[in-house]
Amino acid sequence: MTTGVRTSYREAIRSALREALQRDPRVFVMGEDVGRYGGCYAVTKGLLEEFGPERVRDTPLSESTFVGAGIGAAMNGMRPIVEIMTCNFSLLALDQIMNNAATVSHMSGGQFSVPLVIRMATGAGRQVAAQHSHSLEGWFAHVPGLKVVTPATLEDARGMLWTALEDPNPVLIFEHALLYNAEGELPADAGPVDIDTARVRREGRDVSIVTYGGSLPKALAAAEELAQAGVQAEVVDLRTLRPLDTGTIVASVTKTHRAVIVDEGWRSGSISAEVTARLVEHCFYELDAPVRRVCSAEVPTPYAKHMEDAALPQVADIVAATQDAVSTVA
Amino acid sequence: MPRHTEDHRLHLLREMLRIRRFEEKSAELYSAGKIRGFLHLYIGEEAVAAGVMQSLAPDDTVVATYREHGHAIARGVGMGPLMAEMYGKAEGASRGRGGSMHIFDAATRFVGGNAIVGGGLPLAVGYALADRLRGDARVTCCFFGEGAVAEGEFHESMNLAALWGLPVLFCCENNLYAMGTALQRSESETDLALKASAYGMPAWHVDGMDVEAVEAAAQRAVTTVRGGPGPVFLEMRTYRFRPHSMYDPELYRPKEEVAAWKERDPISTVQATLREQGALDNVALEKLEDEVAREVEAAVAFAEAATLESLDDLARFVYAEGAAE
Ligand SMILES: Cc1ncc(C[n+]2csc(CCOP(=O)(O)OP(=O)(O)O)c2C)c(N)n1
Numbered sequence: 001m002t003t004g005v006r007t008s009y010r011e012a013i014r015s016a017l018r019e020a021l022q023r024d025p026r027v028f029v030m031g032e033d034v035g036r037y038g039g040c041y042a043v044t045k046g047l048l049e050e051f052g053p054e055r056v057r058d059t060p061l062s063e064s065t066f067v068g069a070g071i072g073a074a075m076n077g078m079r080p081i082v083e084i085m086t087c088n089f090s091l092l093a094l095d096q097i098m099n100n101a102a103t104v105s106h107m108s109g110g111q112f113s114v115p116l117v118i119r120m121a122t123g124a125g126r127q128v129a130a131q132h133s134h135s136l137e138g139w140f141a142h143v144p145g146l147k148v149v150t151p152a153t154l155e156d157a158r159g160m161l162w163t164a165l166e167d168p169n170p171v172l173i174f175e176h177a178l179l180y181n182a183e184g185e186l187p188a189d190a191g192p193v194d195i196d197t198a199r200v201r202r203e204g205r206d207v208s209i210v211t212y213g214g215s216l217p218k219a220l221a222a223a224e225e226l227a228q229a230g231v232q233a234e235v236v237d238l239r240t241l242r243p244l245d246t247g248t249i250v251a252s253v254t255k256t257h258r259a260v261i262v263d264e265g266w267r268s269g270s271i272s273a274e275v276t277a278r279l280v281e282h283c284f285y286e287l288d289a290p291v292r293r294v295c296s297a298e299v300p301t302p303y304a305k306h307m308e309d310a311a312l313p314q315v316a317d318i319v320a321a322t323q324d325a326v327s328t329v330a
Numbered sequence: 331m332p333r334h335t336e337d338h339r340l341h342l343l344r345e346m347l348r349i350r351r352f353e354e355k356s357a358e359l360y361s362a363g364k365i366r367g368f369l370h371l372y373i374g375e376e377a378v379a380a381g382v383m384q385s386l387a388p389d390d391t392v393v394a395t396y397r398e399h400g401h402a403i404a405r406g407v408g409m410g411p412l413m414a415e416m417y418g419k420a421e422g423a424s425r426g427r428g429g430s431m432h433i434f435d436a437a438t439r440f441v442g443g444n445a446i447v448g449g450g451l452p453l454a455v456g457y458a459l460a461d462r463l464r465g466d467a468r469v470t471c472c473f474f475g476e477g478a479v480a481e482g483e484f485h486e487s488m489n490l491a492a493l494w495g496l497p498v499l500f501c502c503e504n505n506l507y508a509m510g511t512a513l514q515r516s517e518s519e520t521d522l523a524l525k526a527s528a529y530g531m532p533a534w535h536v537d538g539m540d541v542e543a544v545e546a547a548a549q550r551a552v553t554t555v556r557g558g559p560g561p562v563f564l565e566m567r568t569y570r571f572r573p574h575s576m577y578d579p580e581l582y583r584p585k586e587e588v589a590a591w592k593e594r595d596p597i598s599t600v601q602a603t604l605r606e607q608g609a610l611d612n613v614a615l616e617k618l619e620d621e622v623a624r625e626v627e628a629a630v631a632f633a634e635a636a637t638l639e640s641l642d643d644l645a646r647f648v649y650a651e652g653a654a655e
Contacts, residue, residue, distance in 0.1 A: 028463065054463065060493065065452040065486035072456020075441065076391070078463060080456075095483070099446045100453060106647045108434035108442060109425030113650035144648045168650035 004187040009157045010180040012190075013043050013119075016161035017081065021051050024079055027165065030057040030066055031083030040085045041121055041180050067093035067118065071101050071170070074116035079165050084120040087136040087174060101170040102145030116170045117161065122150075123176040123214045123264055124312055130300035133308075135264040137174040137213065138271035141241035147171040148241040149195050152179065152216035154186045156239060159193030171195065176214030176264075195240050198248035204234035207326050208252040210275055211262035212238035215313055219262050222318035231326055241271050249275060250282045257288040258325045262313050267295035289328035292321040336609035340618075342384070342541045343600045343610075346376040347622045349400045350597060352409055355626050356399070356416065356430075360576055364633075365416040367429045368445075372400035374571035377596035378503055379404040379473075381544025382566075385552040386471055391439045391457045393450040393472040396431035397503075397570075398443040401473055407435045409625055410632035419636035426639050427647070447508075448481030450474060451500075455487050458496035458561075469555045471499045476565075477508025479525065480516050488529040488563070495559030499551050500526070502563065503538065505570045510582035526563035538568030539594045571595075 007015075020027045029044060029051075035058040038045035048056040059066040063084060070082040084090045090097065097118070105113050124133035141148040147169055151157045157175070164171035201216065202223050211219040216237050223233040236252050238244065253259045259279055263272035276291045297311040353373050359365045372379065379400035386392070386405075394401040402412055407423060415422030416430050423433045431445040441457065444450035454472035461468045478484050479502065491498045502522055506513055519525050526533035532554055536547040544566060551562040569591040573580050580588075604610035 060486070060489060062486035062490060064483050065455060065490050068449075068452020068483070068487075069456035069459055069490065072441075072453040072458075073460040073463075074456070075453070076457045076460035078460040095446055095449060096452055099449055100444075104434075104442070105650050107424060107428045107432045108436075108647075109423070109427055110647035110651060111424070111434050111436040112441065113654070115650075115654045144645075147649075166654060168652070168654035 004185045004190070006183065007154060007186045008180070009154055009175075009182040010041065010043055012154045012157035012186060013161065013175065014045065014047070016158050017044065017047060018050065020081065020162060020165055021047065021055060024165070026077065026079040027081060028055040028057060028078065029081045029083065030059055030070060032059055032061060032085055034058060034083050039083065041177065043180070044083065063089050063092035064096055068096040068100060070116050070118065071096060071104070071114055074114045075104065075112050079115060081117045081119065081165070084118060086121040086132060086177070088132055088134050090120055090136065097140070097146070097170075098143060102143050105169070106145060113168045114170045115165070115168045117164045117173065118170065119173045119175060121177045122174040123178060124296070124301045124308065125178050125214070127303055127305055127308055129303040133301035135296070137241055138263065138265040140172050141244070141271055141274075145170070146242060147195065148174065150174045150176070150213035150239065150241060152176070152213050152237055152239070154182070154184050155190060156193060158186055158190045160195050162192040163195045167195070174213060178214050182217070196243055196245065197240070198236055198238045198245040200234060200248070200252060201237045202233070202235040204232035204256065206232045206256055207258040207260060207322055208234045208236055208256045209260045209262060209318065209322060210236045210238065210249055210252070212241065213264070215262045215264050218313060218315050219318055221315045222322065225315065225319050226322055231322065233322055244274065244278065246278050246282060249278065253279055254283050254286045257286055259287070260292040260294065260318065260322045260325050262294045262318055264296055264313060266298050267293060268298065270295060289325050292325045294318050294321050336604065336607060339542070339600060339604055340609065342380055342545070343597065343604065344618060344622065345380040345404055346541060346597050346600070347618065348409075348625065349376045349379065349403050351622050351626050352403060352629070353399055355630065359630070365430065366418070367431070368396065368575050369416070369430050370397040370575050371570070371572040372397055374591065374595070375503060375505060375538065375568045376400055377541035377544050378501070378538045378566045378568055381541045382471065382501055382548040384545045385548035386469065389439070390468050391441055391470040393441050393454040393457070393470065394443050395450065395473055395475060396443050396445040397475070398433055398473070399430070402433045402435065402440060405440050406438045407433060407440055409629035411435070413629040413633040414636040417633040417636060418638070419633060420639040421632070421636035425647070448474065448478040448483035451478070451483050451487035454498050455491050455496060458491065458498045459494065462494070462496055467556060469497050469499055469552055471501060473501045473503060475508060476502055476504040476506070476513055476522060477511070477516070479522055488526060488531070491561040492529045492531045496561060497555045497558055498561040499548070499555050500561060500563045502565045503568055504565050505568050507570070507574070507583065509574045509578070512582065522565045523563065526565070531561050531563055533563035533565070535565035535567055538566030539596045539599065541596050541600055
């Protein structure tokens with residue numbers, strides 16, 4: 001354990017927002033209920049009082065236009081941080097994200113760029129049913145022109161925002177809703193971290209568990225359980241879904257020769273499918289077993305607890321898939 | 331106040347002619363296979379772009395649609411890069427990546443042809459927001475067709491711009507048809523200025539076939555926006571003489587209607603006024619036409635001589651090159 005300040009994922013993001021607002025006068029925060037209400041997940045709580053209504057802007061329920069306004073303001077020299085309450089509502093802003101943010105640089109022959117950050121909550125697990133439980137980060141990762149990051153640790157929650165703001169491209173930050181309360185120690189001087197590499201979060205020689213975001217704690221718990229059973233699982237945190245750090249994934253699997261991918265998105269056409277394809281393309285002959293995937297069941301996330309639990313990747317599922325992968329004889 | 335002197339009237343005529351002749355040439359080159367993709371002509375609507383641009387300062391921002399050759403030319407985007415863009419050449423305004431519908435020009439703050447109906451409005455709100463936050467006195471002028479008025483982005487943007495008191499000039503080009511859908515077949519309230527005024531901003535309509543009326547209205551609107559705070563909505567009642575794009579059999583409107591609107595051709599109207607005043611005769615008109623023709627020919631020559639982007643550069647600009655300033 002690092003020594004430092006006890007904090008939460010939510011507070012880590014808030015202090016990153018505060019620092020950004022302090023450091024750069026071009027930065028402002030905008031979204032639904034980010035001000036007076038304090039943010040639907042209380043991430044922006046207190047920022048209105050500290051920075052005032054010009055820089056912490058409550059917007060009407062107009063996802064398309066406040067995201068588009070963020071794009072326009074970014075093109076016009078500002079550094080907006082737009083909060084969309086949850087990725088479920090980002091669907092109402094999809095036009096602006098895909099047709100403007102992702103295209104303007106290329107379509108203008110490089111004359112304009114969109115240095116915009118969009119934050120949103122993602123993921124299921126709170127019994128809020130289908131329309132509030134989507135995991136859409138894999139979808140957005142499909143789109144050239146965007147960058148997609150999924151902080152899973154306090155360090156990344158604290159450090160990815162500033163790097164994203166310094167990036168001249170639109171960066172989408174997906175914060176898993178179940179992580180906001182996660183607590184731990186963060187060095188008092190924690191600062192920016194890169195947003196283009198994956199990280200090995202736990203070393204192991206027998207099998208690689210590749211995951212990101214809200215599934216990272218589950219993968220680490222599974223690895224712990226597997227260790228009791230004598231299986232040394234390596235856990236790779238993708239951190240960034242676009243650009244995908246193929247090198248780190250391939251290096252891990254080249255060492256362990258087995259891979260299990262854990263993704264809260266649906267299996268078909270998911271980021272787990274993309275990771276699988278890259279392994280096949282880059283280290284096919286290193287694989288001693290078929291790639292296993294633990295994904296969400298292909299249903300709209302149900303409300304009832306037992307059904308929701310069954311629909312989402314769980315520690316037991318990861319353990320079982322990993323046991324299966326290591327027991328396969330090449 | 332607009333300068334309705336003869337010289338200025340001649341200038342307006344020239345601007346409209348530049349657009350008309352450029353587009354006639356574009357249609358010809360489309361048939362010849364030199365230009366591909368979608369091509370939406372502005373012919374008939376020239377008074378709108380030519381009139382509105384007179385009221386804007388170089389530092390103002392223009393957000394346009396896919397029917398934007400007129401806006402680009404009147405704004406001062408070079409005809410050469412414009413034509414080269416439609417040729418798909420590297421010397422094109424958007425280096426061949428945009429085509430007719432996506433002309434961008436940072437130098438004139440021309441922030442693109444946007445081909446999603448209504449898609450430019452939120453962007454304009456953001457440009458104006460940035461100016462407001464910095465204390466810059468710019469106006470963002472956003473063009474869109476009356477078809478966009480049915481889109482959610484229109485309503486969200488009108489509301490947000492008015493709510494936050496942002497310096498946007500919303501320029502609605504009402505040419506009565508969204509592709510084949512007539513206004514009364516898509517709007518419960520067809521008085522668009524009335525509709526816009528519900529958002530709490532000054533809104534009125536003007537005869538979009540009369541370039542001087544457009545200019546006067548735009549001057550007044552821009553002065554109001556600059557005086558602030560808040561946006562203005564201008565509805566320009568106009569008509570497109572040509573099909574929606576190059577693939578439109580025009581089943582949705584009677585030929586007589588088109589003929590009646592052509593009687594009100596904004597170019598003929600100004601010419602008639604100038605002739606009446608004795609400020610334009612055949613010799614002068616021929617000279618003007620000749621100068622415009624030469625500019626168009628030079629643009630075609632530029633596009634013909636321009637080069638194709640190297641395929642090694644296919645993926646350039648997907649992400650910004652170099653760090654953010
Ligand atoms: C969101 C969206 N829906 C549909 C289209 C297809 N489309 C292209 S132009 C057009 C008509 C738009 O009419 P209007 O806004 O009045 O502009 P005009 O073409 O008359 O200049 C349509 C439906 C589109 N480009 N974008």
